[in-house]
Amino acid sequence: xxxxxxxxxxxxxxxxxxxxxxxxxxxxxxxxxxxxxxxxxxxxxxxxxxxxxxxxxxxxxxxxxxxxxxxxxxxxxxxxxxxxxxxxxxxxxxxxxxxxxxxxxxxxxxxxxxxxxxxxxxxxxxxxxxxxxxxxxxxxxxxxxxxxxxxxxxxxxxxxxxxxxxxxxxxxxxxxxxxxxxxxxxxxxxxxxxxxxxxxxxxxxxxxxxxxxxxxxxxxxxxxxxxxxxxxxxxxxxxxxxxxxxxxxxxxxxxxxxxxxxxxxxxxxxxxxxxxxxxxxxxxxxxxxxxxxxx
Amino acid sequence: xxxxxxxxxxxxxxxxxxxxxxxxxxxxxxxxxxxxxxxxxxxxxxxxxxxxxxxxxxxxxxxxxxxxxxxxxxxxxxxxxxxxxxxxxxxxxxxxxxxxxxxxxxxxxxxxxxxxxxxxxxxxxxxxxxxxxxxxxxxxxxxxxxxxxxxxxxxxxxxxxxxxxxxxxxxxxxxxxxxxxxxxxxxxxxxxxxxxxxxxxxxxxxxxxxxxxxxxxxxxxxxxxxxxxxxxxxxxxxxxxxxxxxxxxxxxxxxxxxxxxxxxxxxxxxxxxxxxxxxxxxxxxxxxxxxxxxxxxxxxxxxxxxxxxxxxx
Numbered sequence: 001x002x003x004x005x006x007x008x009x010x011x012x013x014x015x016x017x018x019x020x021x022x023x024x025x026x027x028x029x030x031x032x033x034x035x036x037x038x039x040x041x042x043x044x045x046x047x048x049x050x051x052x053x054x055x056x057x058x059x060x061x062x063x064x065x066x067x068x069x070x071x072x073x074x075x076x077x078x079x080x081x082x083x084x085x086x087x088x089x090x091x092x093x094x095x096x097x098x099x100x101x102x103x104x105x106x107x108x109x110x111x112x113x114x115x116x117x118x119x120x121x122x123x124x125x126x127x128x129x130x131x132x133x134x135x136x137x138x139x140x141x142x143x144x145x146x147x148x149x150x151x152x153x154x155x156x157x158x159x160x161x162x163x164x165x166x167x168x169x170x171x172x173x174x175x176x177x178x179x180x181x182x183x184x185x186x187x188x189x190x191x192x193x194x195x196x197x198x199x200x201x202x203x204x205x206x207x208x209x210x211x212x213x214x215x216x217x218x219x220x221x222x223x224x225x226x227x228x229x230x231x232x233x234x235x236x237x238x239x240x241x242x243x244x245x246x247x248x249x250x251x252x253x254x255x256x257x258x259x260x261x262x263x264x265x266x267x268x269x270x271x272x273x274x275x276x277x278x279x280x281x282x283x284x285x286x287x288x289x290x291x292x293x294x295x
Numbered sequence: 296x297x298x299x300x301x302x303x304x305x306x307x308x309x310x311x312x313x314x315x316x317x318x319x320x321x322x323x324x325x326x327x328x329x330x331x332x333x334x335x336x337x338x339x340x341x342x343x344x345x346x347x348x349x350x351x352x353x354x355x356x357x358x359x360x361x362x363x364x365x366x367x368x369x370x371x372x373x374x375x376x377x378x379x380x381x382x383x384x385x386x387x388x389x390x391x392x393x394x395x396x397x398x399x400x401x402x403x404x405x406x407x408x409x410x411x412x413x414x415x416x417x418x419x420x421x422x423x424x425x426x427x428x429x430x431x432x433x434x435x436x437x438x439x440x441x442x443x444x445x446x447x448x449x450x451x452x453x454x455x456x457x458x459x460x461x462x463x464x465x466x467x468x469x470x471x472x473x474x475x476x477x478x479x480x481x482x483x484x485x486x487x488x489x490x491x492x493x494x495x496x497x498x499x500x501x502x503x504x505x506x507x508x509x510x511x512x513x514x515x516x517x518x519x520x521x522x523x524x525x526x527x528x529x530x531x532x533x534x535x536x537x538x539x540x541x542x543x544x545x546x547x548x549x550x551x552x553x554x555x556x557x558x559x560x561x562x563x564x565x566x567x568x569x570x571x572x573x574x575x576x577x578x579x580x581x582x583x584x585x586x587x588x589x590x591x592x593x594x595x596x597x598x599x600x601x602x603x604x605x606x607x608x
Contacts, residue, residue, distance in 0.1 A: 094492060096409065123495030133486040136509055136608040146494035149504065182607065193490070200494055 039066035042234050043088060043204065048102035050083050050092065058083050058266040061102070063253055070226060070235045072245035072274070075255030076289070080266025081238045084255075085206050087111075088236060089125040090118035106204075123150055126197035130209040132189035134181035134196070139164075139173050142181050142192055146200035159199060167195035168225055187218025194225065198233070205229065207237040211244065223248050242290065245274065252277040254286045345587060348580030355574045366553050367541035368562055368575040377544040378582065381457060381552040382526055382589075385536070388461025388548065389468055389525040394518065396465075397472025401517075404473070405480035406502040424470035432534030435463030440535065448549055455537020457552040463531040468521040475520065479513020480506055484608060509608050512601040519597040523590045529556040555582045 041064040048061035058080035065071050073081040083092065090111060092098040104111045111121055123146075134142050143160045152159075160177070164170040169191045173184070181192055190210060197205055207226070211219040226235055226248050239245050245252050253271040257264045270277065270286045281287045299305055356373060366377040400420065404413055440459040444452045452458070483506045491501040507514070537551035541561075545552060553561070559579050 089493065091489070091493065094489075119495050119497050121495075122493055127489075127493035129486060129489060129493070131486060133484075133490040135487060135490065135505060145491075145496075145504070149494070149496050149500045180607075196490075196494065 039069055041065065042067040042107065043236075044103075044105040045084075045087075046103045046105070048084065048087065048100065048104065050080065050087065051097075051099040051101070052095070053097040055263055056265050057263075058255075061268045063268065063271050065234065065236060066251070067234050068230055068232075069250040070230050070237060070248050071251045071253065072249035073236070073238045073253045073255060074240075074242055074245050075266070075269075076257060077240075078264045078266070079255040079257040081253075081255050082208055083266070085208055085236060085238050088204065088206055089122045089127055090116075091122075091127065093118050123200050124202050125204040125206060126200060126202035127206040128190070128193050128197055128208070128210045131213050132186055132193050134184075134189050134192050136180065136182060138178045139181050139184070139192060140177040142196050143199045146196060150200060152200075163195040163199040164192075166198055166229070167191045168221065168228075169195055185218070187214050187221060190214060190218070190222060191225065194222070194229075198229070202233070204234045204236065207235065209238050209240060212240060219244070242278075246278050249274045254281075254283075254289065256285055256289070342587065345580050345584040348577050349584040352574050352577035352581040355577070365541060365543035366558055368558070368578050369541070371575075372541070373578055373581075374544055375585070377542055378553050378555045378558045379585070380544065380546060381536070381542065382554040382556070382586075384457050384546065384548055384552065385461045385464055385528075385532055385554050386522055386525040388458060389465035389528075390518070390522060392462055392465025393468040393472050393521050393525075397469045397517070397521070398476055398514065400469070400473040401476035401480055402502055402507075405477050406498065406506060420470045420473055423466070424474070426467075428467055428528060428530040429534070431463045431467050432460075432531040434466075435459040435531055435535035439463060444549070452549040453537070453551055455535065455551040456549050457536050458548040460532045460534075460536035460552075460554075461548065463535055464525045464528045467528060467531060468524050471524060472517045472521045475517035476510070476514050479510040479517070482513070483509045487608065508604075512605045515597055515601050515604075519593055522593055526586065526589060526593075527556060529560050532557040533560045555586050558582055 043065040045061050045063040045065070048058070048063075049056060050058040061084055063071075073085060075081050086092045087100055087104055088106075088111070092100065100112055106121075106125070109116070135145060137145075140160055143163050144156050147154075147156065147159060161170060161174075164173060169188060172188060173192075176183070181189060184192060190213075194205070194210075211222050214222065223244065226237070229235060230250075237245075237249065251272065252274045254269045254277060255266050256269045257266045270281060270283045272282070276282075277286060278290060281290065357371070360371055360373050361375050363374055364372050365374050366372065400416070404416060408416065436455070436459065439462050440452065440454060440456060443462075444456070444459055487505055487509060488501055491505040496505070532554045533556075536554065536557060542551065542553035559582050562575060562579055
């Protein structure tokens with residue numbers, strides 16, 4: 001009896017991995033998953049405004065992000081989705097003039113609270129960038145960088161192997177761990193960046209258009225990887241590719257932009273389950289955007 | 296543009312282009328070629344003249360006079376190790392000053408300083424680079440020695456000494472190290488810094504473990520240029536290190552000493568002809584060649600070193 005349950009589970013996992021990447025509404029992620037609604041909120045965004053100097057770049061974002069889900073942020077260029085993403089690990093702090101209003105609660109603690117050290121936030125909230133950006137160091141050192149600076153002192157070899165396996169890269173690089181990461185292809189570099197991000201064992205991984213510099217096959221691999229990783233991590237992804245959002249994400253936030261003579265201010269239009277956003281959006285704006293692209 | 300029928304004849308004429316443009320292209324090419332050829336020729340001419348006179352000197356000099364007592368060219372004593380040691384001591388002291396201060400300044404400007412602070416520090420640094428070395432020579436002689444070194448070392452320190460000269464040369468090379476290193480650090484792509492911060496690295500870890508290694512070729516280049524500059528620097532040493540007439544072999548930096556460049560100046564000034572032993576004049580070229588070889592050696596070594604440690608991005 002028990003053995004059978006085990007087998008069923010294995011089969012399910014395999015199915016998940018070979019999910020076809022072509023866009024098809026019936027294959028929307030999370031559809032028919034009764035567990036979906038019960039995932040607890042991990043990051044709660046309330047009344048978020050982001051300013052650059054005194055210019056309002058993004059306004060009014062309210063968005064509960066749930067654990068072990070993939071949440072995608074979509075919308076036209078300049079709508080502030082990357083800006084919002086970079087609030088989750090306080091990456092915007094690196095921009096002198098950036099200022100954030102509102103609350104981003106992570107496990108109930110405001111990430112912008114006075115006692116919060118952005119360095120500690122980034123150890124728990126990893127990030128993968130638009131262009132693969134491995135360090136010009138050997139593959140091994142790329143993975144070991146995060147744990148080393150965090151003062152981690154377990155068996156580094158094991159951690160490196162585990163991280164690379166987790167990112168589905170181990171078999172391709174196990175014989176050249178001490179060669180430069182720059183010798184890898186773009187897709188491999190991006191998976192290396194994912195391995196590097198999860199080596200510090202974060203519980204959230206942010207991805208800022210992780211596939212925009214990759215070819216379709218490499219993109220497919222990253223998407224499969226994301227679906228695999230969400231068992232252990234909460235993933236937030238910014239993407240220009242709506243099919244990608246539809247394929248991988250459980251919930252989707254659609255952003256749009258107000259253009260005034262002072263510049264562009266992004267705002268959240270609609271945040272819902274991905275299947276709802278793509279099949280029965282509540283706002284006309286969402287529907288126009290989605291059908292405009294797909295029509 | 297007039298529209299004309301694209302018959303084969305018309306197209307052939309159109310595609311053959313303008314002869315004027317082609318001759319202009321050739322002229323420009325010739326000009327650039329001449330410019331680079333001239334600079335190479337000049338370099339070769341210098342080296343040849345050095346080697347020629349230096350050879351005359353070596354073939355005439357008494358071999359024993361090249362390696363004992365000290366550097367007294369007017370008395371026929373050409374102890375090479377005296378001036379080589381003086382040069383290396385001054386350059387070494389200079390790098391002890393300019394290395395940490397220059398690299399630290401560059402690191403601060405590139406990784407830590409706010410734009411408003413950069414706007415003040417950078418021009419100040421350029422001001423320092425603009426100070427003529429003769430001024431720094433007197434600064435070393437009239438400030439560093441009496442007000443700084445005398446307070447630390449008391450009467451052990453002579454009025455003219457290698458230490459003050461070395462510190463003066465070091466101050467002179469700070470802007471060089473700082474500005475070349477800063478350029479190299481700032482050239483490191485922002486994406487690498489973001490990767491580092493994104494993994495929870497502090498500013499210090501990012502600067503030291505990511506930015507600095509990626510920029511190391513520029514950093515080493517700046518240090519090598521600074522060493523070459525320190526070895527070639529003449530005025531500060533001639534003024535502050537004393538020993539204008541000659542010097543006994545000594546490694547005591549608190550005492551006067553002679554460097555290769557200062558030795559050449561000391562011989563060449565104050566007269567329309569070089570006085571002293573018969574081959575004192577040729578000894579100038581010999582020292583010049585020695586200087587050239589030391590600098591060449593440094594450049595080759597650094598090239599090798601950079602190729603080995605470089606993290607290419």
